[in-house]
Amino acid sequence: MLSRSVVIADGSPAVRDRLRMLLAGAADLDLVGEAATGAEATREVLRHRPDVLVIDLKLGVFVAPETATLAFTELAGDLSIVAAIRSGVRGHLLKSASGEQIVRAIRGVAAGAAVFDTAIADRVLALLTDPDSLMAYYLTARQREVFDLLTIGLPDTTIARRLGLSPKTVRNHVSTILAKLDVRDRAEAIRAYA
Template sequence: MTTIRVVVVDDHPMFRLGMAAMLGSLDGIEVAGQADSAEAAFAVVDAAVDPVDVVLMDLHLGADSGVETTRELVRQHPDLRVLVVTMLEDDDSVVASVRAGARGYLLKGATPAEVERAVRAVANGEVILGPAIAARALAQLTGARPSVSPFPSLTERELEVLDLLARGLDNTSISRRLVLSPKTVRNHVSNVLTKLAVPDRSAAIVRAREAGLGVG
């Protein structure tokens, strides 16, 4: 079996270390390094004794852009495959990443099995999208039109979270239902409150139920 050498690029230490530990436990995958910034990513990839096969790339790297880092890494190392792993699920981020040269796009709520499958797929030259991203892409390709959202500023995942809030679920229950980490759910709830310009969960629930969410 050919070993897949990966580098994990993320400015959140706990996520980066956890991802590296998970990947390092898999057969045929070797973690060649970690980086928390664009500069560190270039240094790790350039310094590798053996070529790096796959870089797992977050899109937010502090002051750096994961999209621009991806573009430059691929330009400098044409055989390198970049797999984006991020919390951003909007179409603009997906399109920008793919145009920059990314070969895959996963959300941070992806399971270990989904991450492993994606790493092996992009290392093999395939292009892979996470389930939610792929569903939207397929809908666009087939001409399907999603129903009009009552809150267009929210992403699909944020709308899911808001709907579950309106159904009376707490963060722990939402985390289990959507197979997301509690921290990810908290971030989504915070984004929902900010985008709806409401002071707390109760006000968000009222807005959601007025719009028809939380029923059925």
């Protein structure tokens, strides 16, 4: 069986002890480093180039191309989950997971799978299927104001007048909105998100 190297990073000695014991019981997983801070995690990953980094999101997210990152944390807010995924995290597991779930998740991300706790997967799916939540994540408050006026068909000059902005600033906001929402034009943005 192929052995996978693992670095664990968590500010809690008790959590690190638990992870260390779980890895000791898995013949195919080799603990090569530990960290209590984000800076230490970065050093350990650069030093060992592990297959998997198991890290508490409170320490930040360090993502290296050759290392699969598994976020191991308390139930995080929707935005931190999405931000972690966007930064390259391959999995997200709650600290309340069973030992078997943790070992299975480490093996899964090491093999290239995306592994998420059911509660987290449900929250991400809800977030991604709720246009209002998605808009709140992607757009600033000002961009949301511009978008709301754009969806009722107002031209840039009218939007500018209503919001006390210059037409050029409104055009810049519209361009940014379209890029953030990954749509080609206003019509597609309105169809997808209005």
